[in-house]
Amino acid sequence: MLGCLACLSAAALTFAGCAVHRAPLVAISAPEVQALAARPGARATLVNVWATWCPPCREEFPALVRVGEKRRGQGLRLVFISVDPEDQLAVVRKFLAARGVADTAYIVTGDPMVFINTLNPRWTGALPATFVYNGRGELASFWEGAADENRFNQSVDQAIATR
């Protein structure tokens, strides 16, 4: 019980007890993100760049998880990429576990400016940032700032329609 309390306190979690993200947490560069989006097997890939310390990122996270779960069967690949520093990996894992993320998640690696400009030169670096790719790995939509479930769904619909 004490362990659970410590866990909740450290990660500012609200539920899921002491669950820890058991899926891999993998370093990723921008070209690898693009390659991942182009990998066969998905009709659309939604990439969300976030951080545990970013309030709007945390706010939109549950909606993203819901969209990912509901639309996985329709061919949506949901990719979470954290920009948290390496010394915060434990916090990232706890955050992901508390929100039910069981798939592989990612941590940005390399020069942030290169990462930003490679994913989209129009991205200013503000968080959160969302990129939706079609099944060929072509960027269909991008925006900065938090969004709701409706917008996520619409952007996925659009990406799937551009196949």
Place this chain on the structure above:
Amino acid sequence: MRTNRRFAPLWVVPVTLAAVAGTSFAQTDAPAVLAIGATAPMRETRMMGVDGKEITLADAAGKKGTLVVFMCNHCPWVKAWQGRIAKVGNAAVLKGVGVVAVNSNDPAAYPEDDMAHMKDRAKDLGFKFPYVVDATSDLARAFGATHTPEIFLFDAKGKLVYHGAVDDNKDERSVQRPWLMQAVSSVAAGKPVATAETKSFGCGIKFRGKSES
């Protein structure tokens, strides 16, 4: 620089490094940011500073140039760089470059970004330049500023010559490219800025509702 991958499990299937074309038809929702060479908008708009005095960008302008820093109090990214902002800003003032730090965040969203906390922060950091409230967030909108910290540096003629990050590393001991410090030195010397645009991650500005003016 985060380059090591010691936390990546070895069994993870490596992703292909094939280059993918990507942005040609994308619908983007990115703001129009002030372009290099542009002049500062809203130069005569009065903003309240932590010293209780109102000031405009025109008031803050220096003979050699003007440095506008969009920042706030709550953002961990700002906290990582605020000491360097104070250091470069105070040095800029001594070189004849006017400096103003601007907080455009809505304190209703982030209580730590209210005036009381701004006063404490400016005092703690030893700012020798104004730290003001963009009370409508319209200055940030006019600049196209989206996150904190975000830097805009104008030369003696009022032209934007540098936009972007303070430097290239959250850890000050690991900085290799001190972009802002170099840009300020160039502006103070009347020389061209070598690197005009850079980027970094940052906290999205929490804009207030649009003003009616």
